[in-house]
Amino acid sequence: SQQGEEDPQALSIQEGENATMNCSYKTSINNLQWYRQNSGRGLVHLILIRSNEREKHSGRLRVTLDTSKKSSSLLITASRAADTASYFCATHRYSGAGSYQLTFGKGTKLSVIP
């Protein structure tokens, strides 16, 4: 079953604009991670935010986490053509029987037009 769901499914913006992607999830989590995937490549980790954190920054990336609403957002400021990729959120949670799992959403496809 899908734990994280990104919104929107696709986003097209002009270079220089900001891009915001959202992720909603269903059950409590330990942390939430954002990944980027360029076409035909593997995923690359962008940022990890723990359940007791509300906001985190890394360069042009800003991630927020609202555990009361079970949602997170990824903001990319001053976008560049090179930011064109799919972005995935992944939730780390207890999955039962002493196990933890990282569950990925379906992704947001971002296109940045030069």
Place this chain on the structure above:
Amino acid sequence: NAGVTQTPKFQVLKTGQSMTLQCAQDMNHEYMSWYRQDPGMGLRLIHYSVGAGITDQGEVPNGYNVSRSTTEDFPLRLLSAAPSQTSVYFCASSKGPSAYEQYFGPGTRLTVT
């Protein structure tokens, strides 16, 4: 460091054939995992390992076997390929359990006819 490597990059199988997808990492990571990525489905966990000799099932384990005899290698075996196993397969590793950031390989694109 090469990071996480996967071979082959592409593979075409006939229904019923078996094969092994190779995955290796040189970062001395304890945790390794296999995912499959299908259009519109995101990534789904197949199997994972928390260390040499220890493996466990993920969300979609049927039709796949794994073993972990060394820290570096985590091969994925398809026992009897089916068209439903057509997908892109990614191997990932991390220094600890899945709470840590995952390092992904470049993927293997598998087609089963």
